[in-house]
Amino acid sequence: MGKYAQLVVGPAGAGKTTYCAVAYDHLCTVDRSRHVHLVNLDPAAGALPYKPTVDVRELVTVDDVMEACELGPNGALVFAMETVLTHNWMADELGDYEEDYLVIDCPGQIELYTHYPIMRQFISMLERIGYKVCVLYFCEAPRFINTPAYVSSVLAATSAMLSLGTAQVNVASKMDMLSEDPEERESIVKQALNPSPFSLAMSMGHPRYARLNAALADIVDRFSLVSFVPLTCTDTDSVQRVLDYVDQSTQYGEDLEPRDSDYIGQGGDARVQDTEGCEWEGADAAVGRYDTEMATGSGTMITPDYSPDYTSGGDLDEQD
Numbered sequence: 001m002g003k004y005a006q007l008v009v010g011p012a013g014a015g016k017t018t019y020c021a022v023a024y025d026h027l028c029t030v031d032r033s034r035h036v037h038l039v040n041l042d043p044a045a046g047a048l049p050y051k052p053t054v055d056v057r058e059l060v061t062v063d064d065v066m067e068a069c070e071l072g073p074n075g076a077l078v079f080a081m082e083t084v085l086t087h088n089w090m091a092d093e094l095g096d097y098e099e100d101y102l103v104i105d106c107p108g109q110i111e112l113y114t115h116y117p118i119m120r121q122f123i124s125m126l127e128r129i130g131y132k133v134c135v136l137y138f139c140e141a142p143r144f145i146n147t148p149a150y151v152s153s154v155l156a157a158t159s160a161m162l163s164l165g166t167a168q169v170n171v172a173s174k175m176d177m178l179s180e181d182p183e184e185r186e187s188i189v190k191q192a193l194n195p196s197p198f199s200l201a202m203s204m205g206h207p208r209y210a211r212l213n214a215a216l217a218d219i220v221d222r223f224s225l226v227s228f229v230p231l232t233c234t235d236t237d238s239v240q241r242v243l244d245y246v247d248q249s250t251q252y253g254e255d256l257e258p259r260d261s262d263y264i265g266q267g268g269d270a271r272v273q274d275t276e277g278c279e280w281e282g283a284d285a286a287v288g289r290y291d292t293e294m295a296t297g298s299g300t301m302i303t304p305d306y307s308p309d310y311t312s313g314g315d316l317d318e319q320d
């Protein structure tokens with residue numbers, strides 16, 4: 001089987017801990033071929049709904065750091081995470097097994113994924129000891145209904161992808177909060193995630209920033225930035241679907257295929273061509289594999305044909 005890790009990241013309250021507990025149960029009961037372990041990487045975590053195999057709080061807690069170093073909660077968290085890396089504690093805790101499947105519950109401070117190199121270094125450490133890593137970036141689906149929040153989520157997910165530099169599956173969590181009807185809720189999110197660039201630009205923010213809004217809307221639209229796999233933690237099928245995409249991005253079980261057309265949003269239609277002319281569509285592109293390839297310069301993204309020139313002026317200028 002080899003060694004695999006899913007790193008569950010995203011803003012506070014997005015549903016990371018709940019997913020980790022549910023995914024662990026699912027993997028232990030439905031797919032029993034893996035040696036699954038839960039890892040708590042949040043030194044500020046309170047009561048957890050699962051019993052972790054490895055718990056960072058045994059090494060350091062945010063409360064201890066706050067007291068010892070007289071730091072605030074955010075500074076203490078960064079200090080605690082740096083402590084984890086400098087002590088090589090995690091590698092020692094994980095041991096030298098040939099086969100492992102880790103589900104890692106991470107802190108909810110977004111700056112860890114976008115500003116600091118800590119999580120990138122943590123991923124490098126896992127890769128060094130033989131793990132294939134996939135990041136799961138969580139966003140709450142109900143936030144997508146508000147356009148500025150949607151654009152901000154897309155940009156934050158993209159920022160994490162660039163900063164962490166590994167395969168990434170973006171997850172739209174808490175889908176059940178949109179509607180009781182599964183079809184209706186997917187359609188709500190699909191609509192919210194596929195606005196025309198014009199309506200995106202118009203509803204993005206204050207007219208003072210019309211040119212910036214237009215440029216961002218164009219980028220979000222033109223480059224099919226990210227897609228989201230819908231998730232409701234109480235729905236076994238949707239949990240399985242997320243796991244399928246993670247498997248595909250880490251190439252766990254080469255013969256596994258994700259279910260088609262389950263991605264929602266811009267990148268669901270992404271098409272990517274590698275240097276040998278081989279084209280990846282939808283899932284392959286959307287799981288973030290193309291981003292990794294592009295980052296290393298070995299991939300070429302095919303952009304949609306429709307790319308209106310909103311940045312050159314027109315009606316939007318009148319709002320400046």
Ligand SMILES: Nc1nc2c(ncn2[C@@H]2O[C@H](COP(=O)(O)OP(=O)(O)OP(=O)(O)O)[C@@H](O)[C@H]2O)c(=O)[nH]1
Pocket residue numbers: 010011012013014015016017018019106107108109173174175176177231232233234
């Ligand atoms: N309705 C609904 N609620 C959910 C779902 N997943 C999680 N929640 C709820 O969302 C709240 C936050 O969930 P957590 O799993 O603690 O979120 P988190 O991202 O780990 O939060 P932090 O540890 O603060 O970073 C809890 O009350 C969960 O019960 C879901 O699929 N549907």
